[in-house]
Amino acid sequence: MPGETAYIDTSVLGAYYCPEYLSAAAEAALRQIKHPVISLLSEVEFCSLLSRKRRLKELTERQMGAVLNLFGIHVAEGFYRRVALTTEHFLSARKLVASTQSSLRTLDGLHLAAALAENLPLVTADQDLAEAAKRHKSAVLLVK
Numbered sequence: 001m002p003g004e005t006a007y008i009d010t011s012v013l014g015a016y017y018c019p020e021y022l023s024a025a026a027e028a029a030l031r032q033i034k035h036p037v038i039s040l041l042s043e044v045e046f047c048s049l050l051s052r053k054r055r056l057k058e059l060t061e062r063q064m065g066a067v068l069n070l071f072g073i074h075v076a077e078g079f080y081r082r083v084a085l086t087t088e089h090f091l092s093a094r095k096l097v098a099s100t101q102s103s104l105r106t107l108d109g110l111h112l113a114a115a116l117a118e119n120l121p122l123v124t125a126d127q128d129l130a131e132a133a134k135r136h137k138s139a140v141l142l143v144k
Contacts, residue, residue, distance in 0.1 A: 004033075004034050004035060005033065005034065005035040005036070005037055005081070005120060006033045006036060006037065006120055006121040006122065006123045006141070007037045007038070007083070007111065007114055007115035007118065007120040007121070007122050007123065008030070008033075008036045008037065008038050008042065008080070008123050009042075009108075009111050009122060009123060009124035009125070009126060009129060010042050010045040010046050010049060010107075010111070011124055011125035011126045011129075011143075012026045012029060012030070012123050012124060012125050012143055013026075013038070013042060013046050013049075013071070014046065014049045014050075014053075014125075015125055015143065016030055017046075017067045017070065017071055018050070018053060018058070018059065018067060022125050022143060022144070025125075025143045025144060026125065026143050029123055029141060029143045030123075033123070035081050036079070036080050036081070036123075037080065037081045037082070037083055037118065037120055038075075038080045038081075038082060038083070039082060039083050039084070039085050039110075039111075039114055040082065040084070040085065041085055041107065041110055041111065041114075042111070043071075043075070045107055046071065047068070050064050050067060050068060051064075083114055083118055085110065085114060088117060089110060089113045089114050089117055090110070090113070092113035092116065092117060093106070093109035093110045093112070093113035094109075096109045096112055096113055096132070096136065097109040101135060102132065103128055103132070104128070104129070104132050108126065108128070108129045108132070111124075111129070112129065112132060112133055112136065112138065115133070115138055116136060116138055121138070121139035121140060121141060122138050122139070122140045122141070123140075123141045123143065124140065124141075124142060124143065125142070125143040125144065127142065130142040
């Protein structure tokens with residue numbers, strides 16, 4: 001599905017950059033996308049994910065630094081296109097999260113709002129987020 005461009009959720013970034021059971025699937029998904037898109041939210045959430053992995057001793061300090069460095073290089077070299085979150089994204093996320101059918105968490109609501117506003121397919125490893133995306137008529141690729 002994805003192809004030319006798609007919004008990449010933090011769950012996929014985590015699996016791509018850190019060895020885990022979804023790493024091969026995350027890499028395969030990213031290879032399908034010519035221009036992957038993230039936001040500054042993705043970058044902050046990714047750093048938080050890495051810090052959590054370090055605290056849980058899933059990554060050493062050195063490994064975390066290496067992952068952050070590689071991710072920083074990819075961002076700086078333009079591997080990812082960065083979309084800026086605006087007031088409209090936040091207002092849309094508020095509606096998505098407040099929906100009676102919603103089980104979306106705050107940050108997932110923002111990721112989905114960005115994908116919807118930019119008319120981009122969403123690539124995620126989060127089943128709940130994928131289901132929410134489908135309910136809101138977003139193209140979605142669930143990495144599993």
